[in-house]
Amino acid sequence: MFKKRFLTPYLFLTPALIIIAIFIIYPIVAVIYYSFTDFSIVTPPEWVGLRNFQQLVNDPVFWQALLHSFIYLLVTPVLIILCIILAIIVNRKLPGIHIFRAIYYIPVISGSIAVGICWRLMFDTNGLLNSILLSLGIIVEPIQWLAEPAYTLPIAMLLTIWMGLGYYMMVFLAGLQNIPEELYDAALIDGCNNWQKHWHISVPGLRPQITFIVVISSLAAIEVFNEIYILYGPLGGVLNSGVTMVFYLWRQAFRLQHAGYASAVAIVLLVITLAFSIGNIRYLERGSEAA
Amino acid sequence: MKTSIALKLLMPLVAIAMILAACATPTPVVQTVVVEKTVPVQQTVQVEKKVIETQIVEKVVQVTPTPGPNPEAVIQGVEQGCELNMWTFWLSPTFDDYIKSTIARFEETYPGVTVKWEDHQATFQDDLRNAFAAGNAPDVINLSVSEGWVSDYATKGLLLPLDDKVPQNVKDLYFPGLWKEQLVNGVNYQFPWYQGINVELVNKQLYDKTGLKIEDFPKTVDGLPGLCKTIKQKTGTLCDVRLTVNDLLAQMIYEGGAKVISDDGKTFTFDSPEAVAWLQMYVDMVKDGTLDKTVLVTDQDRVGLDLFTSGKAAFYQTGPNLIREVRANNPGLYGYLAAVPAPVGKSGVLGKGLMSLSVKNDTKCPNASIALAQFFTNPKNMLDFSKLVAVYPSTPASYDDPFFSAAPVAIEDSAKPIAKDIISKYADIVPTIPKKADVNQIVLDAVQQALFSNVPAQKALTDAVAKANALINQ
Numbered sequence: 001m002f003k004k005r006f007l008t009p010y011l012f013l014t015p016a017l018i019i020i021a022i023f024i025i026y027p028i029v030a031v032i033y034y035s036f037t038d039f040s041i042v043t044p045p046e047w048v049g050l051r052n053f054q055q056l057v058n059d060p061v062f063w064q065a066l067l068h069s070f071i072y073l074l075v076t077p078v079l080i081i082l083c084i085i086l087a088i089i090v091n092r093k094l095p096g097i098h099i100f101r102a103i104y105y106i107p108v109i110s111g112s113i114a115v116g117i118c119w120r121l122m123f124d125t126n127g128l129l130n131s132i133l134l135s136l137g138i139i140v141e142p143i144q145w146l147a148e149p150a151y152t153l154p155i156a157m158l159l160t161i162w163m164g165l166g167y168y169m170m171v172f173l174a175g176l177q178n179i180p181e182e183l184y185d186a187a188l189i190d191g192c193n194n195w196q197k198h199w200h201i202s203v204p205g206l207r208p209q210i211t212f213i214v215v216i217s218s219l220a221a222i223e224v225f226n227e228i229y230i231l232y233g234p235l236g237g238v239l240n241s242g243v244t245m246v247f248y249l250w251r252q253a254f255r256l257q258h259a260g261y262a263s264a265v266a267i268v269l270l271v272i273t274l275a276f277s278i279g280n281i282r283y284l285e286r287g288s289e290a291a
Numbered sequence: 292m293k294t295s296i297a298l299k300l301l302m303p304l305v306a307i308a309m310i311l312a313a314c315a316t317p318t319p320v321v322q323t324v325v326v327e328k329t330v331p332v333q334q335t336v337q338v339e340k341k342v343i344e345t346q347i348v349e350k351v352v353q354v355t356p357t358p359g360p361n362p363e364a365v366i367q368g369v370e371q372g373c374e375l376n377m378w379t380f381w382l383s384p385t386f387d388d389y390i391k392s393t394i395a396r397f398e399e400t401y402p403g404v405t406v407k408w409e410d411h412q413a414t415f416q417d418d419l420r421n422a423f424a425a426g427n428a429p430d431v432i433n434l435s436v437s438e439g440w441v442s443d444y445a446t447k448g449l450l451l452p453l454d455d456k457v458p459q460n461v462k463d464l465y466f467p468g469l470w471k472e473q474l475v476n477g478v479n480y481q482f483p484w485y486q487g488i489n490v491e492l493v494n495k496q497l498y499d500k501t502g503l504k505i506e507d508f509p510k511t512v513d514g515l516p517g518l519c520k521t522i523k524q525k526t527g528t529l530c531d532v533r534l535t536v537n538d539l540l541a542q543m544i545y546e547g548g549a550k551v552i553s554d555d556g557k558t559f560t561f562d563s564p565e566a567v568a569w570l571q572m573y574v575d576m577v578k579d580g581t582l583d584k585t586v587l588v589t590d591q592d593r594v595g596l597d598l599f600t601s602g603k604a605a606f607y608q609t610g611p612n613l614i615r616e617v618r619a620n621n622p623g624l625y626g627y628l629a630a631v632p633a634p635v636g637k638s639g640v641l642g643k644g645l646m647s648l649s650v651k652n653d654t655k656c657p658n659a660s661i662a663l664a665q666f667f668t669n670p671k672n673m674l675d676f677s678k679l680v681a682v683y684p685s686t687p688a689s690y691d692d693p694f695f696s697a698a699p700v701a702i703e704d705s706a707k708p709i710a711k712d713i714i715s716k717y718a719d720i721v722p723t724i725p726k727k728a729d730v731n732q733i734v735l736d737a738v739q740q741a742l743f744s745n746v747p748a749q750k751a752l753t754d755a756v757a758k759a760n761a762l763i764n765q
Contacts, residue, residue, distance in 0.1 A: 041424040042447055125529065125583055126603045147584030149743065234590055235536065239739050254420055256728050257447075 028270075034263035041259045052264035061240055062265065065248035068153060072221045072244060075157050079164055079217055080210060086165065087172035088198055101173070105166035112163070116230025119159055120146065123231075146232065149241035156227040156242060163227075164220075168213050175209040176202060211284040215277055222273060225250060245269050363669055364400045365461050366662035371403040373656035375663055376429035378419070380646070383410035385615075389679055397666045404659045413591070416440070423449055428651050430660040434481065436473050436644040436719075439538035443727060444649070445475040451650040452478045456661060464670060469685045472644040472719040481647035482668040483685035485676055486714050487610030488706045489633035489642055492617070496627045497605040501525040508606075508631040512546045515634065516572060519581035522605045529583040531604035533595045534573070536588055539734045541643075541721045543569050548637030552722055559759045561734065562752035565637065570741055570748040577742050588739065600624065608633050610645065611681035614703045630705045643719050644685070683710040725763045733758045 035052055037045035056062050090101050107115065122128045123145040130142040145151050179201065187197045203210075225246040228236055234255060236243040243251070245265065253262035382390060394406045409429070411418050422428040428449070434440040444450050462470055469483035493505055501521050509518055519530035535542040540551045543561060547569025551561040560566075576582045583604070586595045592609065599607035600620045611630060618625045635641060648664035650657065666672065673684030674692050681703040684690065690711040699705050706713070724730055737755035740746040 040447070041420065042449060125585060126598075126601065141580075144584045147588065147743075233594075235588060235735075238584070238588055238743050240736070254417055256732060257420065 031263045031266050031270075034260050035267045037260045037263075039260035039263070040257040041253065042257065045260060048260070052261045055261065056264055056268065061243065062248060064240055065243045065245050066268075068241075068243060069222050069224070069245040071153055072157060072160075072224050073218055075160050075164075075221050076214060076218045078157075079161055079168055080213055082161065083165060083168040083172050083213070084203070084206065086169045087176055088202060090169070091173055091176045101170075104169055107163045108166040110163075112226050112230060115159070115163060116227075119155070119231060123155055147238055149237065149239045152232065152237035152241035156224070156231055159227045159231065160221065160224065164217065168217065171209050171213060172206055175206045179205040207284075211281070214284060215280050218280065219273055219277060222276065223269070245272075361400045363396075363666060363671065364662075365458070365669070366401075366658055366665055367458075368658045369401050369404060369662050370656040370659045373403075373659040374405045374407060375431060375656060375660055377406055377408050377431040377433075377663060378415070378429040379408070379410045379433040380415050380435065381410070381412045382433075386676075386679065389676060393667060393672055393675075397663055400666065401659065401662050404656070404662070406663060419444075423651075430651055430654040430656060431663050432649050432651065433484065434647050434649050436481065436483075436647050437487075437538075438535065439473075439541060439721075439727070441473040441481045441647055441649060442475050442721075442723065445473075445478075445480040446723070446725075446727060449652055450480040451652045451654065451657060451660070452480060453482070453650070453661070454479050456657065457665070461665060464686050464688065465668070466685060466687060466715050466717070468716065468718045469644050469714070472717065473647070473721075474719065475723050481649045482664045483644050484646040484648050484668050485612075485673065485682035486685055486717070487612060487645040488683060488710055488713055489608055490611055490630040490706060491606045491608050491633050492599060492614065493606045493629040493631060494599065494602060494604065494624060494627060495629050496602070496624075497522070497526050497528060498629075501605070505629050505631060509634045510632070512634045512636045513572070516576050516579070516581070519576055520579060523579075523581045526605060528603055528605060530576070530581050531586055531595050531598050531607040532576075532582055533586055533592070533608075534588060534738065536590045536735055537731065538721075539731055539738060540724060543734075544721055545638050545640060545642070546636035548639075552724065556723065556725065557763070559730070559756045559763075561759075562749065562756045566752055567749045569637075570738060570752060573738075574741050574748055584743070587742070611703050611706055615680065625702075628702050630702055638720060640718055640720055641713055641716050643717055643721075645682075681706070683714050685714070687711065687715070729762055730759045733762070 034045055036047060036049060038048045038051075039045035086104060090097055090104070120127075124130075125142045125144050125146075127145075129145065130139070133139045134142065143151075145155060183201050183205075184197055187201055192200065223246050224244050228242045228244060228247050229250075231237075232242045234251070236247050236251065246269070249262045249265040249269065252258045252265060377394075379390065390408060390410075394408055398405060419428065419432065423444075432444075432450075434444065441450070445452075465483050469486070470479060472483060473479075473481060491508060493508065495505070498505060502525065503518070503521065509515055515530070515532065519532075522528060522530060540561060543549045543566055544551060547565050549561060549563055549566035549569060551566070552559050573582075573587070577584065577587070583598060586598055589595065592613075595607055596609055596613055596616055597620075598604050599609075600617050602621060602624050614625075614628065614630075617628065633642075648667055650660040650664055654660045668685060670684065670686040670688040673686050674689040674694065676682060677684055677689065678694055683706075689695075695707055695710065697707075699707050733755050737746075737751040741748045741751040
């Protein structure tokens with residue numbers, strides 16, 4: 001009887017454990033192994049010890065990619081601020097507000113390839129943006145936005161923000177609707193203006209959502225790939241200006257066929273994201289307890 | 292009673308005669324018969340859940356079997372019962388009918404072999420690398436010679452060497468320069484397929500504004516910087532010129548006449564004065580602001596073609612086969628098109644091959660795969676393909692057809708009468724580059740530093756040579 005009761009939970013866990021083992025544990029173990037090998041995907045791996053990691057340390061493009069990934073984290077605070085403002089705006093009971101909420105959500109459900117093509121057309125030398133700037137007399141010659149290293153990351157970051165705005169706004173909107181209305185009434189009686197009302201009630205009330213979004217959006221930012229690929233293609237922008245960690249990993253694995261080296265990059269990325277996530281959660285939880 | 296006995300004797304005799312007649316070789320009927328054959332065809336369909344799915348559907352294709360010994364069956368020892376996978380590059384849906392009917396004729400020519408065809412487009416290279424990694428690469432693969440894909444895969448040991456497996460009489464079907472167009476250590480890994488003739492497509496609406504005559508379009512690459520300056524001054528548009536970013540050393544050799552590696556293949560030399568002069572030409576054009584930089588460093592020909600098609604570029608170098616894209620996407624521009632011969636580089640070589648069919652090294656059916664690759668590239672099928680679109684056969688015999696001697700009517704056909712002469716002179720002058728993908732990445736970084744980061748061309752290339760030499764001597 002005891003044995004049966006002991007085994008039952010494991011029996012229920014087995015299907016999930018099998019899936020986790022196949023799709024998470026095995027790939028992680030395999031990547032750790034490959035990171036110590038010279039492996040070109042199409043040929044069998046050959047053990048090289050720490051050579052890939054030594055090569056990483058001396059690889060300027062890897063450091064450039066790491067820097068770009070950290071720069072990309074700037075999208076997180078921008079997203080949070082913009083989304084909270086948007087959520088507060090669409091939280092009002094105005095006629096047709098549902099239409100606005102739906103419009104803001106459209107980029108989230110749009111296909112990334114279609115979005116990428118639209119953005120490429122917009123930033124093209126002969127595209128919409130240059131046409132507007134030229135017609136307003138702001139520029140006298142078209143700017144080659146997609147071939148200027150200085151604009152590579154900002155354009156990709158703008159795209160990330162635009163695509164994520166609707167989803168994160170919905171999360172904040174749900175959070176705002178859970179804040180009791182009485183708190184705002186009390187604040188009004190106390191003489192708070194609109195800004196003070198939101199700063200002292202809405203923002204603290206949204207702390208769980210902020211924690212959640214900081215973690216997921218910063219992880220998404222540090223692992224960015226799609227936006228770079230769809231805007232700049234397999235080269236990742238001129239002079240590696242758009243090459244991020246995951247993009248570099250992809251290039252090494254699938255263009256140059258250095259899967260062993262790419263695995264070493266993946267291990268570094270894993271360590272960074274783990275450390276980053278743990279640090280983020282601890283910091284925000286500590287803040288929550290203090291509040 | 293006598294009749295009955297005679298009948299009893301006669302009936303077995305008649306039966307035996309009928310059996311013998313049935314077993315005998317049938318009298319050949321010299322007549323072309325059209326039969327209908329059901330072939331499995333892969334088709335992409337949009338299903339209700341808005342998910343793109345691949346389905347195998349049955350389609351009826353008309354097949355015309357050739358009577359008697361089939362002259363197209365030139366490969367011996369074809370394995371029976373093989374199901375071959377073949378991948379093409381960007382041919383569907385425009386050429387679905389041609390590909391499907393050629394496959395159906397192949398299956399008639401080599402009974403017992405079936406073919407499953409897939410067309411891959413922008414993700415072709417990624418799909419193929421993944422397929423090789425997963426061990427399910429196709430048996431017959433359409434690889435680009437001009438982008439250097441054959442040598443990429445051959446140097447990794449992924450393609451089947453063909454020299455000792457293809458009979459001499461079959462090799463002789465192709466132009467010698469094309470059979471040897473992308474040798475790796477002296478060995479051929481591809482059947483030359485359809486060829487292109489590089490022309491400069493000119494947008495007369497824009498070009499005429501420069502005051503230049505189309506017949507005076509530069510004959511050599513050196514003439515492009517001056518032309519681009521004039522175009523920018525007179526029309527305000529940028530030149531639509533592309534570097535072959537996946538195979539920069541090849542472009543350096545053809546355009547700049549540079550020697551990129553020592554004869555023993557152990558030391559790179561692409562920082563020679565010729566190589567530096569070649570890079571400096573592009574650096575100067577970028578500094579002059581006469582080039583569209585996005586197109587310059589894209590790896591997609593379509594990006595440059597799209598710019599030209601939009602009517603915002605005065606000229607673009609491509610094959611006449613892609614004029615169909617201009618006609619389809621901007622019919623208004625089609626009427627203003629002109630085609631002139633593409634400028635020649637310092638090497639003096641007119642060009643190299645375009646597309647090929649290769650066989651994967653570990654195919655279970657090498658002879659059947661060779662037969663399929665050969666069948667698609669044989670004179671008849673090449674001619675049929677050329678009649679559909681402005682591509683040119685790799686087989687001299689195809690040009691004997693009156694189709695090639697007829698006077699051109701449409702702009703797509705403008706290169707037709709001179710095609711044989713040009714393609715017969717195509718040659719691969721690029722030596723085998725060790726660790727090619729890595730070396731190309733080093734060269735690409737150097738070229739970009741010179742173009743966009745003010746690093747002198749000489750320094751960029753000398754540093755790159757040092758890195759590349761260190762790489763191959765590891």
